[in-house]
Amino acid sequence: xxxxxxINASGVVATASTNTPRFDHDPTTLAPRGLLIEGxxxxxxxxxxxxxxxxxxxxxxxxxxxxxxxxxxxLPDGTTGNACRISGTVSASFRSASIAVTxxxxxxxxxxxxxxxxxxxxxxxxxxxxxxSIVDYTLPGSNYVSQIGGANNTSTTWVRVSVTFxxxxxxxxxxxxxxxxxxxxxxxxxxxxxxxxxxGASSYIPTGASQVTRTRDELALTNLSSVSFNQxxxxxxxxxxxxxxxxxxxxxxxxxxxxxxxxxxWWLRHNHDVSSGQRIxxxxxxxxxxxxxxxxxxxxxxGVFKFATSLDTSASRMVYxxxxxxxxxxxxxxxxxxxxxxxxxNKNNDVGLTDLGSMWVRTIKYWPTxxxxxxxxxxxx
Numbered sequence: 001x002x003x004x005x006x007i008n009a010s011g012v013v014a015t016a017s018t019n020t021p022r023f024d025h026d027p028t029t030l031a032p033r034g035l036l037i038e039g040x041x042x043x044x045x046x047x048x049x050x051x052x053x054x055x056x057x058x059x060x061x062x063x064x065x066x067x068x069x070x071x072x073x074x075l076p077d078g079t080t081g082n083a084c085r086i087s088g089t090v091s092a093s094f095r096s097a098s099i100a101v102t103x104x105x106x107x108x109x110x111x112x113x114x115x116x117x118x119x120x121x122x123x124x125x126x127x128x129x130x131x132x133s134i135v136d137y138t139l140p141g142s143n144y145v146s147q148i149g150g151a152n153n154t155s156t157t158w159v160r161v162s163v164t165f166x167x168x169x170x171x172x173x174x175x176x177x178x179x180x181x182x183x184x185x186x187x188x189x190x191x192x193x194x195x196x197x198x199x200g201a202s203s204y205i206p207t208g209a210s211q212v213t214r215t216r217d218e219l220a221l222t223n224l225s226s227v228s229f230n231q232x233x234x235x236x237x238x239x240x241x242x243x244x245x246x247x248x249x250x251x252x253x254x255x256x257x258x259x260x261x262x263x264x265x266w267w268l269r270h271n272h273d274v275s276s277g278q279r280i281x282x283x284x285x286x287x288x289x290x291x292x293x294x295x296x297x298x299x300x301x302x303g304v305f306k307f308a309t310s311l312d313t314s315a316s317r318m319v320y321x322x323x324x325x326x327x328x329x330x331x332x333x334x335x336x337x338x339x340x341x342x343x344x345x346n347k348n349n350d351v352g353l354t355d356l357g358s359m360w361v362r363t364i365k366y367w368p369t370x371x372x373x374x375x376x377x378x379x380x381x
Contacts, residue, residue, distance in 0.1 A: 039356025065092025
């Protein structure tokens with residue numbers, strides 16, 4: 001529902017116009033990841049590509065000890081333009097303007113970096129409220145951006161650096177440092193800074209002197225007759241990948257909805273629990289909007305996974321199979337399913353705009369009948 005970025009088949013950051021599908025790719029292998037569908041996100045980092053302009057409105061990036069300047073090169077978006085070069089050999093720092101945050105909340109800081117000949121510059125997240133560090137490692141920490149691609153790497157490879165952190169109790173303001181060094185030679189190119197709420201970096205959102213919002217993606221099939229939808233029984237199969245931004249509750253990502261976009265058959269509810277990992281379940285609701293069937297939490301590994309689920313209202317039976325595992329069956333008393341009007345992805349009245357993470361859909365299939373349990377298992381193998 002707004003312009004948004006993705007990684008195209010050439011591995012560069014491309015921009016799609018409003019209401020245009022984004023088919024995303026792995027930035028390193030260029031392998032297709034599928035149709036990218038995301039929740040709403042806000043880039044809190046100002047001047048995400050303008051690191052060298054000093055202004056009086058409080059949106060500037062500031063440098064201490066380092067030398068900074070523009071270098072014309074091929075950027076992560078495939079264009080030729082200026083990247084910010086940070087270099088020096090003394091204890092120094094390069095940081096954002098102050099960013100207002102909510103205490104005890106997960107955020108993700110990300111940016112693109114390319115080593116230009118340095119050896120050990122780190123990134124940092126700083127609690128500006130208390131004057132203490134939130135993220136600050138020592139060698140050989142993975143946050144040392146100068147070591148991307150190997151020490152003193154001078155290749156043209158850009159890598160997106162990303163770190164998720166939780167703001168401490170009482171923390172209402174932070175600084176993010178793409179570069180902060182105590183010793184060693186620093187020489188790094190930077191592009192595309194982003195700070196956003198949630199436990200993962202979403203697609204890049206360019207900013208200027210103000211924060212920018214990327215609105216939620218929504219996908220809906222409103223003509224269910226085109227898939228011969230059966231109100232009494234059906235099967236859904238999908239192959240996809242998910243990165244959750246909100247953890248601790250099951251978010252409905254895929255569903256057959258009523259005319260009001262409400263509760264009918266939620267066939268993809270997903271959550272990344274900190275202790276249990278990735279989990280999936282489903283719900284089926286009667287005409288009064290009451291959940292009659294709710295499956296148990298079905299855990300699965302991170303990354304791409306296959307799942308299939310069937311629903312038979314006459315037997316009040318819902319089945320899930322994932323990654324070739326044994327079908328999981330949930331039963332109750334017979335019921336009449338709430339009337340479905342559309343099939344939706346990322347569109348549900350029970351979900352907040354910012355609750356949804358990133359989803360890469362490779363395949364979705366629907367059958368207007370409840371397939372045998374053994375076939376569900378076979379589909380997901």
